[in-house]
Structure formats: C-alpha cells, structure tokens
Amino acid sequence: MFRPLPFFIGLRYTRAKRRNHFISFISLISMLGLTLGVLVMILVLSVMNGFDRELRTRILGMVPHATINGYQPIDDWRSLADALLADPRVEAAAPFVQLQGMLTHDGNVAPVLVNGVIPEAEARVSIIEDHMQAGSLDNLADGEFGIIIGELTARRFGVGEGDMLTFVLPEASVTPAGVFPRLKRFRVAGIFKVGAELDSSLALIHAGDAARLTRWKPGQVQGVRIKLQDLFEAPRVAWDLVTRLPGEYYAQDWTRSHGNLFAAIRMEKTMIGLLLLLIVAVAAFNIISTLVMVVTDKKADIAILRTLGASPGTIMGIFMVQGSVIGVVGTVAGCILGVLAALNVSALVAGLEGMLGTQFLSSDVYFINYLPSQLIWSDVVLICAAGLGMSFLATLYPAWRASRTEPAEALRYD
Known part of the structure; x- marks a missing residue:
C-alpha cells in the first residue's frame, strides 16, 4: 500500500x-x-x-414563558386563550391573577407573590403538579380560600397541610375605627418544592379567590399565561401575538424576570x-x-x-x-x-x-x-x-x- x-x-x-x-x-x-x-x-x-x-x-416550568395582560380586567379569558392557542407556536394557555403581599403566621412575616390560577388550566402550563410534597393543585376550590405554598415557606412558618396563614395585601381599608391593612385568612391546601427561590417566594390560590381580593367581578382575570414550544423565542412570539390580537393588551416574557440568571x-x-x-x-x-x-x-x-x-x-x-x-x-x-x-x-x-x-x-x-x-x-x-x-x-x-x-x-x- x-x-x-x-x-x-x-x-x-x-x-x-x-x-x-x-x-x-x-x-x-x-x-x-x-x-x-x-x-x-x-x-x-x-x-x-x-x-x-x-x-x-x-424554574421556567413554574414561571410563565410569556403572559398576555390586559390594561383592564379581562372578562372572557377563554376567548383570549382560544385566540392564542390558534398559533402553532403556543402549546397551552391558562388565566392568572397576580397579587403581591406578605404571609404571616405566629409573628413570622415573609413577602410572597401570589398567583390566582384555575387548577385544571394551570396544570397544562406548569410543572407544579409534579413537584407537590403535600396536597394537590386540585385542592384549590373557588370560595374556599385555600393556598399552596413552597416548601421553604412552610418550613419557615412551621406549617403543614390544613394549617392557617394570613395574607396581608399592600392596601388599607378605612373603617370608623381607623385605617387597617387588608387581611385574609387562608388554609394551606398543598406544599410544593421545585428548588431555587420559588420555594420561598411563590404561592398559588384560586383565581376566583384572587378576584375577590382585588374586588373584581367573578370570572375576571389579569391576563393569560402561555407555554411555548420554544421558550427562547418568547420575546418575539409574545410581541407577534399582541400585535395580532383585537383589543388593548401588552406582553411580558421570562427574559425580563429571569433572563439575568x-x-x-x-x-x-x-x-x-x-x-x-x-x-x-x-x-x-x-x-x-x-x-x-x-x-x-x-x-x-x-x-x-x-x-x-x-x-x-x-x-x-x-x-x-x-x-x-x-x-x-x-x-x-x-x-x-x-x-x-x-x-x-x-x-x-x-x-x-x-x-x-x-x-x-x-x-x-x-x-x-x-x-x-x-x-x-x-x-x-x-x-x-x-x-x-x-x-x-x-x-x-x-x-x-x-x-x-x-x-x-x-x-x-x-
């Protein structure tokens, strides 16, 4: 050779x-x-x-890939979700109402971001059901004021399923006796653990209960969360969806909240x-x-x-x-x-x-x-x-x- x-x-x-x-x-x-x-x-x-x-x-299995928000409370979120699902780049959609406040229990206080969700819809856009340590997402029922908290929050307060927590909203109610913060008692309906800071900063309640806390009409939501096939296309897809939708909406995506990480x-x-x-x-x-x-x-x-x-x-x-x-x-x-x-x-x-x-x-x-x-x-x-x-x-x-x-x-x- x-x-x-x-x-x-x-x-x-x-x-x-x-x-x-x-x-x-x-x-x-x-x-x-x-x-x-x-x-x-x-x-x-x-x-x-x-x-x-x-x-x-x-983390991105828990936080929204993108959200389509209304400048005013959205009355018919199902029609909006159907319009979003018509785009082949969107896998699933679910409504949400977002509240910020503090959870208290026996003198302990912790800041928290509360998402009001519809359990059956949330399961399609979130991995939370796969990371429940106690309870279930289905335990959230409209009018029962149940709350699902992270494992770190539960450990900090020393609470478990069935215990009571107080949610304090950053608003004040004026009464004849004076000005008092708005409070609401919630029963722990479940505990999740996905890791990172979400276990100490996120909680879920039913969207109907969130609407009551914000004094909205029954069925009204803040926006619709979407799950995308390619999460790295979230900014472009969200912008495309908003420009095609009838009505006044604005979009947010995960790159704004967790992009730095x-x-x-x-x-x-x-x-x-x-x-x-x-x-x-x-x-x-x-x-x-x-x-x-x-x-x-x-x-x-x-x-x-x-x-x-x-x-x-x-x-x-x-x-x-x-x-x-x-x-x-x-x-x-x-x-x-x-x-x-x-x-x-x-x-x-x-x-x-x-x-x-x-x-x-x-x-x-x-x-x-x-x-x-x-x-x-x-x-x-x-x-x-x-x-x-x-x-x-x-x-x-x-x-x-x-x-x-x-x-x-x-x-x-x-």
Whole structure:
C-alpha cells in the first residue's frame, strides 16, 4: 500500500523506541496531559449543561414563558386563550391573577407573590403538579380560600397541610375605627418544592379567590399565561401575538424576570470553557518541547535524508506527522474517556456518596440533590477540534526548525 514518505517515516519515529528515554517520557506526558485536558473539559461543560437544563426545566416550568395582560380586567379569558392557542407556536394557555403581599403566621412575616390560577388550566402550563410534597393543585376550590405554598415557606412558618396563614395585601381599608391593612385568612391546601427561590417566594390560590381580593367581578382575570414550544423565542412570539390580537393588551416574557440568571449561567460556562481550554493548550504546546528535543536527537538522520534527496518540505512533514500523532491519540483518548465520564458522572457521584455516607449536594442548600450532566455533542466536537488544532499548530515550529537543518553542519562531528 502506498504511503507518502513523510507519513511513513513520521509513524516509524513515533513507534520506535528512542535511545533518549527522557524524550519518550516527555512525549508520554504530553499525550496524557492532552487526554486529561480534553476529558476534564468535556466533563465540566457537561455538568454545567446539566445544571442549566435543571434550572430551565424547574424554574421556567413554574414561571410563565410569556403572559398576555390586559390594561383592564379581562372578562372572557377563554376567548383570549382560544385566540392564542390558534398559533402553532403556543402549546397551552391558562388565566392568572397576580397579587403581591406578605404571609404571616405566629409573628413570622415573609413577602410572597401570589398567583390566582384555575387548577385544571394551570396544570397544562406548569410543572407544579409534579413537584407537590403535600396536597394537590386540585385542592384549590373557588370560595374556599385555600393556598399552596413552597416548601421553604412552610418550613419557615412551621406549617403543614390544613394549617392557617394570613395574607396581608399592600392596601388599607378605612373603617370608623381607623385605617387597617387588608387581611385574609387562608388554609394551606398543598406544599410544593421545585428548588431555587420559588420555594420561598411563590404561592398559588384560586383565581376566583384572587378576584375577590382585588374586588373584581367573578370570572375576571389579569391576563393569560402561555407555554411555548420554544421558550427562547418568547420575546418575539409574545410581541407577534399582541400585535395580532383585537383589543388593548401588552406582553411580558421570562427574559425580563429571569433572563439575568440564565445570562449569568451562559457567561459562567463560556469563561470556564476558556479557562479549561488553557489546560488543553498547555498540554498541546508541550508537544513543542517534545519535538524540539526529537529534532535535536535526530539531526544525523535528518542530514542523511537530506543527502539522499529529501526536500525541506519532506523533513517538515515527517515531524508534523509525528507531533500530530501525539495530538490525535491524546485528543481521541480524552474524548472517549470524557464522554464516558459525562454519561456516568451522576451515577458515580451517587455511588461515592453512598460509600462515604455523605451528600455533596444537599437539598437544604441547593435546588437539586444530585449532580446533573447533559452531554451536548456539539461541545464535544468543538473541544476535540480545538485540541487537534492546537496540537497541529504546536508541530509547526519544531518541524520548520528540522527542515532548516544543514546536512554538512549536522554531520561535521559524526
């Protein structure tokens, strides 16, 4: 089988046992460093992708992708929901009434955002039913003044299902006895836990009860919450929907309320990726020192090849092949090990926790109690391409230096 001369000799140099064992050791270290750098980069980015996925599914599964709000209370929300569902980009719609205030119990006070919802409609746009620790969304009934609170709120007040809480609205009622804040007693109908700050800042009541608190007519709502097929298209889709709807409406989307959180995660992933890329770069450029020493060790061989008619380009190709083989083997090994580690890191960490009898991610501190991982193949391709590219660049200077070797100078003392 025909093989070009630089490729043949370069592979032969790679396989051959060198007289200088230190050069062999440096070559091995370069290869292992590149393997470790690629492995760590794939693993860390996969874990960050996993945290990003968990935040996206949990937080954005609870907060609206987008809302269509009326400047005045909406009387017929079903007609508005049907008009929104006619757009293929909208998966589901549900009415809501939003109230801000404070919950109190036995002298403890906590700020809260209360959403008035219709249980059967809310289940189609929210993941809350999948994260109920006590009670159910169906426990909210019109006129019974039940409330579903987060696990952190329940723990703060020391309450459970069936206990009573007082909701204080930021309004005052004028009575003959003076000015008093508006209060309403609610019975805890359920407790949810989805993680992050939502467990301490969000509560749900029935939309009918919310309308009574705001002194609206029965059936009136503030707006309609929509669930989109592509949540990252929320700003554009919400604007398109509002411009096509008859009547006066305005739109809001999740990028205004939680966009900073996901922008911060994306920036962290980028910065950590760049820092880890430096590890790969250091390992790749160790190839330079390896090849420089190989070139020094092989000066006599280079001189003989030149006297036999090898061109400087041929000599340069030989050492580029040798350095590239180190880069390819290191990158491929790191890629395989990194993919295996990323696919199994959750199980490995869980096994280590069981062996040590401790929990690295406590649900009391973090919003999840396990280490998530999501392998994105585009990241793997990018990391491997970067490793191979830097390995190839690292071969250029030593190979060029080898091609500049003068045969007479190299053989003068041999």
